[in-house]
Amino acid sequence: MINMLLSQVLDLMTPVLLAAMAGALCExxxxxxxxxxxxxxxxxxxVxxxxxxxxxxxxAVLLALISAAIFATPLALGGARFGGDPIVIGIGLNLLASGLTTYLLSALFGVTGTLVDPSVTALPRFGIPGLADVPVFGAIVGGHNALVYLSWLLVILVNIYLFRTRWGLRLRGIGEVPSAAAAMGANVSRYQTAIVxxxxxxxxxAGAELAxxxxxxxxxxxxxxxxxxxxVAVMLGRAHPLGIALACFGFGLADAIGLRLQGQGLPNQITDIAPYGITLLAMVGLGLRTAARKLKNT
Known part of the structure; x- marks a missing residue:
């Protein structure tokens, strides 16, 4: 029972983890x-x-990757290269994505709400050779699709990149003191544009995994x-890949428990808010911790 729950958590947390890794690099x-x-x-x-x-x-996954990268270019150019407000640009892109996908869903496929087509199949699942026979652990980590495994590989790679390479050191320098990084010869806008x-x-x-x-x-x-x-995961994890992964695991666990409770007859309106309730509590805790630190420093 626990094995199945934890396996489900890995599936549910993957879209958030992939997006949070993106947010960490930008941060x-x-x-x-x-x-x-x-x-x-x-x-x-x-996708x-x-x-x-x-x-x-x-x-389809490759095209989703390319399309989302192209969609991010207004923030990359407007925020990083031309000095625009990234908050305003980001909100605009979120609103544009919502309206654009709704319009294209109707214009291209003639449907509203949900697109279900027999030609669309879920990503294939497979096990990692050698792990399937490991008691408990094999049942948890086996039987996922490639993007689930890639998300955890990215946690390791991003951690190595940020804290074990000179490129990562330069990126952190750009984020912390851009003027000093520029004085050392780093092209701040180029780095930021590429990262976004x-x-x-x-x-x-992340969107491909979700769909x-x-x-x-x-x-x-x-x-x-x-x-x-x-x-929120980026904020809770302080933009550290390992801390972010832990935060995403907590959100995935709340989501999985909510789905299990829904299967036991609890109204879905209640279970659906579980991860968002956890997010709200986490934000309150983060705010209290920040306020306490400021009070201590004064």
């Missing part, structure tokens, strides 16, 4: 990216639309605030 680069939600939604729509058009999940575009691509993968991970459909505004949860 380290000095760009507060709140457009994660919109980028995820674009990725989710494109389903491409699956209908081409019938290839791999190609790459973050958009990661959000495209084709456990289900095979697209629904209007199906991200349902997961991009905002990713922003």
């Amino acid at each position: 380290r680069a000095g760009v507060f990216n709140i457009a994660l939600e919109g980028n995820m939604l674009v990725g989710a729509f494109v 389903v639309a491409a699956s209908v058009a081409f019938g290839s999940p791999a190609l 575009v790459f973050a958009g691509a990661l959000c495209g993968l 084709l991970g456990s289900v095979a459909l697209f629904a209007e505004n199906m991200t349902a605030g997961r991009g905002w949860i990713a922003v």
Whole structure:
């Protein structure tokens, strides 16, 4: 029972974790990216639309990645290169993604609400050789799709990049003291632009996992605030990959428990708010911790 629950947590937390890794990189680069939600939604729509058009999940995921990266360029150029307000641009991109995907759903497929097509299939699941026979652990980590495994690999790679390479040191320097980094020869706007575009691509993968991970459909505004949860995870984890992964695990656990309670007859209106309730409590705790630190310093 616990094995199944933890396995479900890994599936549910993956979209948030991928988006949160994108947010962490942007945060380290000095760009507060709140457009994660919109980028995820674009990725989710494109992966389903491409699956209908081409019938290839791999190609659909690739196109979702590219489309979300392109969708992130207004923030990359406007916020990083031309000095625009990233908050305003991010909110605009989120609103644009919501309206654009709803319009394209109707214009291209003639449906409203939810697109379900027999040609759209969920991403294939497989086990990691050698782990399937490991008691308990094998049952938890086995039987997931490639994006689930990739999300945990990214946690390791981003951690190494940020804290074990000179490129990561330079990126952190750009985010902390951009003037000093520029004086050392770093092209601040170029770094920030590249990171925001790459973050958009990661959000495209998050959207692809959301649409084709456990289900095979697209629904209007199906991200349902997961991009905002990713922003909170970045704040709770202090933009550290390991702390973010722990925060995302907590959100995934709340979501999984909510689904289990729903299966026991609890109204879905109550269970659906579980991860968002946890997010709200986490934000309150974070605010109290920050206030206590400021009071102590004074």
